[in-house]
Amino acid sequence: MDINLQSAKKTKLFAKHAEAGAKMVEFAGYAMPIQYESILAEHKTVRESVGVFDVSHMGEFFVRGERALDCVQEVITNNAAKLVPGKALYTAMCYEDGGIVDDLLVYRLAEDEFMIVVNAANIDKDFQWMSRHDFAGAELSNLSDEYALLAVQGPDSQKTLEKLTGAPIDLEFYSFAQTTLAGVEVILSRTGYTGELGFEIYFKGDEAAAGALWDAIFEAGAEFGIKPVGLGARDTLRLEMGYCLYGNDIDATTNPYEAGLGWVVKLKAKEDFTGRTALANVKAEGVTRKLTALKTEGRAIPRKGYGVSANGEIIGEVTSGAMSPTLGHGVALAYLKKEFAEVGTTVEIDLRGKPTPATVVELPFVKK
């Protein structure tokens, strides 16, 4: 174990990862499993049966009080007013200039209570940002260290969890229930980062309680060949769907429109929120570059930072790339000058000194 890992925070499932033989890495200050046996095998498990991710490094904030909705609405681009309790949405949170602070999930737990789920690397930044913009005076708390989060994803995920609820799970996409699972109080959410039928399970409790729930899920899923899945496969799974990863595909220097996230910016429904003026300008003027999906023919991997060119001119850079385990060829997201972002356009990715043809395609890479 290297020095980074010794100083890294541990999730409540740390012992379970060691038991399962995980290869651990430092990610956003946490010791996290990158893989157990094989990224490719774990990827396939999620596409074909069911896999379990410990994503407890993600942050959970709670916003409570009469003005909770106003507090949330001020910082997000999407419209939380349309959420009834039991519904969640995906949104961007933007700076005044339209750059992205983070992408996050907003859960409406009650009329006057929301849970905000943020990226691990952004927990402190986001909490400060929300606190500074809490003009409404809501009650904000950061309970990231108290909450564990497991994602159970794949076609057999529902059948697995129904064995623990003892009743059919009747949840639409982006709906959730506050219920018990194997005796543990959880928020059971039909959401995920894989493109498969899947659930995310938020819960409090000590290591023993977290370990017991982990064990119960694996026992329930044994008949489907359930496996633990690390961050390596989480990345290839999300990329096959074209989902953005903060720090790669979106950050403070990119705005939601160029990232293909214009659908979470509600200029009509919301008259005021942080970043609205800048975003309205971007929308009116149009973007100059677009996050574009590229595929290559071979198995060489287009990786983050590789240059993209057309007619000998640099037109952009890869922000995420992989050899798609499902498709067997290279896939990448890259910001390209707008005129090269049309589906069918041929460009070249510089694969470590080898200019390699790539074609602009539609997302998702893997059609579900």
Added chain:
Amino acid sequence: MNIPENLKYTKEHEWVDVKEGVAVVGVTDYAQGELGDVVFVDMNDAGETVSAGDEIGSVEAVKTVGELYAPVSGKVAEINEALEDAPETVNSDPYGDGWMAKIEMSEPSELDNLLDAAAYRELIGQ
């Protein structure tokens, strides 16, 4: 960790098996484990004359990419074309079917610069 006694090793985690003046080259069991799932082996064409230390190909795994260097000087007589369709062989059989190149040695004395199994085991802390 499998470190066969009869092979020579490099600090870059490659192995060399000398057969009748030809050096068969691949990556070690330790290297394949560190790389994780190998998805693409990109070898330079056979026929090239190389010096010890020259890059002769690359090994792409899901999370990372590693260079393959010529452990000895000579002519790359053959590359393992079977890895094109089955790169995972590097993970499953690194010292056998996962071999990557055969080099006709021009300076056999360079073999003396390579590590034996005991020295390699020490290098990786086994």
